[in-house]
Amino acid sequence: MPRELLGIEWDVPRVLLVALVAATLLGLVVAASTSSAAFGLYNPGWEGTSELRAVADETGTETTVIQNTTGYRSAGPDSVAVVLAPDRGYTDREAARIRAFLDRGGTLVVAEDVGTGGNELLAAVGASARVNGTLLRDERFNYRSPAMPLARNVTANETLTRGVDRLTLNYASVVEPGDDNTTVLVRSSGFAYLDTNDNGELDDSERLASRPVATVERAGQGRVVVVSDPSLFINTMLERSGNRRFARNLLGSEERLLLDFSHTADLPPLTLAVVTVRNTPLLQTLVGCLAVGLVGAWGAGWFGRFGGLLGRVRGDGRSADAAPVTEADLVAYLRERHPEWEESRIRRIAQGISTERGEGGADD
Structure with missing residues (x-):
């Protein structure tokens, strides 16, 4: 019933x-x-980087997601910015903003493997290191597959490699240090090689050697960290040996963290709206005024009056301003709605409703 x-x-x-x-x-x-894009900050899947937010929270660092390089303008020397596998190049104006950020003493982390966006950014900001782009393999020291090498040679660094004994890579490349001012943070084992012909085997022309996979160098008054494997930061790889601690060291190396997704997969619509409001003072003011207005309307009882008006609207289109409903109208309505009821019951209910209305009760 x-x-x-x-x-x-x-x-x-x-x-x-x-x-x-x-x-x-x-x-x-x-x-x-949510997002399904690879390296997407709001992608909770295995290839997303949603877990990076949890790592950032662990460090207590103030975190900002930026969708435009204008976000670098307010970042000072106490800031670190992270760029993961950019899928398109930075314009001269955008690169200039990042160079100014480095000139103020900021830290830039660029993680790239086979793309060109990372190297273009490194060149634009004056860094000397480059990512080779060729797949690194290790037949002896690896996690499940030679394409997932264990980089076991770690250089002691007070902030960036503290507590890290290795990195677990996933289809990574290598970093080519540009000059003597570049410090290698992590190297592969001596059994690693570059698969130059991409056949998944060690050939006579391919040489075993320990190769850099993470470096740091000075740029302006700041520094640039280059990592040859952006997938080191994806959800499924953060739990592998050494990776989470290394990510935590990078993200928490300064007081403020910028997650630069201005040149990677777009944010999901709802998240983009929230980020846009957070980063736009004018929109924050408008949203605040709207919220205050809604609270004021609620306090003044406007919603109650509107709800009461809607409640008085009849199914046949008549409203509170239409002719009053008579007892005969109620009898006809109840007959149509409940044909199984006896006539005496219908009239008794109609009479009761009419009596209640006459005593100031509900008029519907």
């Missing part, structure tokens, strides 16, 4: 419809707030 709630009779079909609409809306909200 249907039950009435908030002036609406809830039968099974209506409940199922509301449940379906709610499930659909929930699905849309989830879809609008």
Whole structure:
């Protein structure tokens, strides 16, 4: 038997419809707030980097996600910016903003493997290191596969490699230090080689050697850290040996963290809206005024009056301003709605409603 709630009779079909609409809306909200892009900060899948936010929270560093290089303008020497596998190049103006950030003493971390966006950015900001782009393999020291080498040679560094004894790589390349001012932080084992012909085997022309996979160098008044494997920071790899500690050292090396996603996969729509509001003072003011207005409207009882007006609107289009509903109207309505009821019951209910209305009760 249907039950009435908030002036609406809830039968099974209506409940199922509301449940379906709610499930659909929930699905849309989830879809609008998550991403499936590789290296996506809001991608909770194995190839996303959503776990990076948790690592940043562990360090207590103030974290900002930026979708435009203008975010570098307010970053000082106490800031570190992270760029993961940019999928398009930085313009001269954008690169100039990052150079100015380095000139103020900031730290820039660029993680790249086979793409060109990272090397283009390194050249634009005056760094000498470059990522080779050829796949690194290690037949002896690896995690499950030669394409996932264990980089076991770690240079002691007070902040960047503290507590790190190795890195677990995933289809990584190597870093080519540009000059003597570049310090190698981590190297592969001596059994690693570059698969120059991409055949998955060690050939006579390929040489075993320990090669750099992470470096640091001075640039302006700041420094640039280069990592030859952006997948080191994805969700499924952060738990591998040494990776989380290394990421934590990088993200927490300064007081403020910029996660630069201005040249990688777009943020999901809902998240983009939130980030845009956070980064735009004018929008923050407008949203704040709207919230205050809604609270004021609620306090003044406007929502109650509007709800009461809606509650008085009849299914046949008549509203509170239409002619009053008579007892005869109620009898006719009840006959149509409940043909199984006896005539005496219909008239008794109609009379009771009319009596209640006459005593100042609800008029619907």
